[in-house]
Amino acid sequence: MSGGIVLQAVGVLKAFSGVRALDHVTLTLRGGEVHALVGGNGAGKSTLVKVLSGVYRADGGELRYLGEPVSFGSPAEARRAGIATVHQEAGLVPTMSVARNLFLGREPRGRFGLIDFARMHAEAERVLSGYGVRVDVRRPLGALGAGTRQMIALARAASADARLVVMDEPASSLEPAELEMLFAAVARLREEGRAVLYVSHRLEELYRTCDRVTVLRDGRVVHTGPLAGLDRVRLVSLMLGRPYRPRPAGAGQDAGTGPGGESGSDAPADPPILEAKGLTRKHVLSGVSLALRGGEVLGLGGLIGAGRSETARAIAGAMRVDAGQVTVAGTPVRRWSIKGAIRAGVGLVPENRVTEGVVPTLSVRDNIALAALPRLSRAGIVSDERVDRIVATFMRRLGIKATSPRQRVGELSGGNQQKVLLARWLAMNPRILLLDEPTRGVDVAARAQMRELIDELAVDGLAVLLISSDLGELVENCDRVVVLHDGAITGELIGPEVTEERIMAAMAAAAPPDPVGA
Structure with a gap:
C-alpha cells in the first residue's frame, strides 16, 4: 500500500x-x-543514485x-536526513565485529562516554533477528559469508531510522536461501512504511519485490508506472529502446528455442573450431555451452549482468571458472590462461578499450605491434622493418585515421582507437576473435565500417563471437545468436529466427531453462 x-x-x-x-x-x-530503477549500461542509474545519496550535487532541477x-x-548529510544507501558491502569493516559494523558511528554509550558493549551486543542481536540473521555479533564481519554481510549492511541502514533505503544491486552475490532473507527484509521495510529504491538488472527480483518501476535510457526517463501487468518483453524493449510488438494469442514460443528445446533451423554442419562446454562460475555463469565455426559470426545477446562479457573472458582465459572446458580445433585446452588462449589463436577485444585495451600514451605503431612483438623478433631483437610493414598493412586495411603511425593513440577518436585494438589482434593471425561491444561509443560512420569489417573477417574464415547491446547489430551481422539471462542460456536463434522480437523474448525469460547445447 x-x-x-x-x-x-x-x-x-x-x-x-x-x-x-x-x-x-x-x-x-x-x-x-518498493520502486525499481532499471536501465542498460550508461542509462544514468548510478548517477541518479549518487545524486539522491549526496555523492553528487545536481546541476539543475530540484530534490524534495x-x-x-x-x-x-x-553522503553523511543525506544519512543524517534519513536516506540510507546500501551498496555491496560499501562502508563495512571486515576486521570489526558484526555489532560494531551495525552501529558504526552511533554506538550506545554508557558512563564517561565509553561504548556500552553489553547493550550494543544485545541490541545488535535484536535488530538482526528481525531480519532472519542469527550470528555471533562478537565475531569479525569478515569471517561471515557474502550474503550475511549484505544482510547486515541492509539491517544497519534500516536500524538508523532511514525514511528512504536505496538498494544498489543487493542480490548479486547471494545464495537462494539468502535471497529469500533479502526479499523478506524488503517486505519488512515496505510494511514499516519506508520508501525503497531497488536498483537491479535481474527481472526475477524486480517482479518479486517491486511495486512500481522507472526505466532510464540515455539519462532520460522513458517509463514510470506499476510493475504488475507490465509484460517482461515490454520492459526489456523499454530498456533497449526497441519497438515492441506483442505476440498474437497462440503464436507459440517467443524465443527460437523453447525451454530446454532445440532450434527450428539446422545448425551449420562444419565442425566447430571452438567449443565451450558447461562454463560455470559461482554467481556469474551457470553451465554456458556454445560452439563457434570458422567463417561464422555468432552473436551473444543479453541484458546488463547477463554474463556476456564474462563468457568471453572465460573463453579467452581472462577469467577462471569453477567448472567447464574450452576446446579449440577438437583439442581440449588444459590450464587455460590468456597466454594459452593467444597461443591457441584466440583474441579478445574487450568492452573497455581504455582500461583493458589500448595504451593511450603509446603510439599507434606500438599499440598495434604490442602483442605480436615476440613473433617479430629474432634472437630477442625486434625488426623495425617488419613492425613498420605490419603496422602499415593494418592501418590501411582498417582505415585507421592518424597523422602518422607515431601519433599517440590517446589523441585518436573512439572509433579509431577501437580499430587500433582490433589491428593488434589481427596482427597475431588469430583463428577466433571475440569482440565485446566493438561499436560502443563510436560514431555512425565508424559503426558502419566496423560492421563491414566483421563481415570481411568472417569471409576470410575467422570465427567471430560478437557481443552487442544493439539488437540491430546482432540481427544484421550474426548467423546465429545465443541469448544469456542471469548467467545461463535462454535461447539460441539461427538464420531467419534471428529477429529483435525473438532476442528480446529470450532476454526476458522468467526462468532460464537447462543450458542449450551448441
Whole structure:
C-alpha cells in the first residue's frame, strides 16, 4: 500500500564534461512502496543514485525530501536526513565485529562516554533477528559469508531510522536461501512504511519485490508506472529502446528455442573450431555451452549482468571458472590462461578499450605491434622493418585515421582507437576473435565500417563471437545468436529466427531453462 511522498526528483540534470548523464529526470518515491530503477549500461542509474545519496550535487532541477527542497552536500548529510544507501558491502569493516559494523558511528554509550558493549551486543542481536540473521555479533564481519554481510549492511541502514533505503544491486552475490532473507527484509521495510529504491538488472527480483518501476535510457526517463501487468518483453524493449510488438494469442514460443528445446533451423554442419562446454562460475555463469565455426559470426545477446562479457573472458582465459572446458580445433585446452588462449589463436577485444585495451600514451605503431612483438623478433631483437610493414598493412586495411603511425593513440577518436585494438589482434593471425561491444561509443560512420569489417573477417574464415547491446547489430551481422539471462542460456536463434522480437523474448525469460547445447 502506497503512503505519502518521501522523496521527489523533479527535472534533475547532471552532466560530466558537457555530456548529460541525467536529462530532466523526474522520480517520485513513496513510503510503503518498493520502486525499481532499471536501465542498460550508461542509462544514468548510478548517477541518479549518487545524486539522491549526496555523492553528487545536481546541476539543475530540484530534490524534495518530505516536502521540503534539499541539496545534500555529502553522503553523511543525506544519512543524517534519513536516506540510507546500501551498496555491496560499501562502508563495512571486515576486521570489526558484526555489532560494531551495525552501529558504526552511533554506538550506545554508557558512563564517561565509553561504548556500552553489553547493550550494543544485545541490541545488535535484536535488530538482526528481525531480519532472519542469527550470528555471533562478537565475531569479525569478515569471517561471515557474502550474503550475511549484505544482510547486515541492509539491517544497519534500516536500524538508523532511514525514511528512504536505496538498494544498489543487493542480490548479486547471494545464495537462494539468502535471497529469500533479502526479499523478506524488503517486505519488512515496505510494511514499516519506508520508501525503497531497488536498483537491479535481474527481472526475477524486480517482479518479486517491486511495486512500481522507472526505466532510464540515455539519462532520460522513458517509463514510470506499476510493475504488475507490465509484460517482461515490454520492459526489456523499454530498456533497449526497441519497438515492441506483442505476440498474437497462440503464436507459440517467443524465443527460437523453447525451454530446454532445440532450434527450428539446422545448425551449420562444419565442425566447430571452438567449443565451450558447461562454463560455470559461482554467481556469474551457470553451465554456458556454445560452439563457434570458422567463417561464422555468432552473436551473444543479453541484458546488463547477463554474463556476456564474462563468457568471453572465460573463453579467452581472462577469467577462471569453477567448472567447464574450452576446446579449440577438437583439442581440449588444459590450464587455460590468456597466454594459452593467444597461443591457441584466440583474441579478445574487450568492452573497455581504455582500461583493458589500448595504451593511450603509446603510439599507434606500438599499440598495434604490442602483442605480436615476440613473433617479430629474432634472437630477442625486434625488426623495425617488419613492425613498420605490419603496422602499415593494418592501418590501411582498417582505415585507421592518424597523422602518422607515431601519433599517440590517446589523441585518436573512439572509433579509431577501437580499430587500433582490433589491428593488434589481427596482427597475431588469430583463428577466433571475440569482440565485446566493438561499436560502443563510436560514431555512425565508424559503426558502419566496423560492421563491414566483421563481415570481411568472417569471409576470410575467422570465427567471430560478437557481443552487442544493439539488437540491430546482432540481427544484421550474426548467423546465429545465443541469448544469456542471469548467467545461463535462454535461447539460441539461427538464420531467419534471428529477429529483435525473438532476442528480446529470450532476454526476458522468467526462468532460464537447462543450458542449450551448441
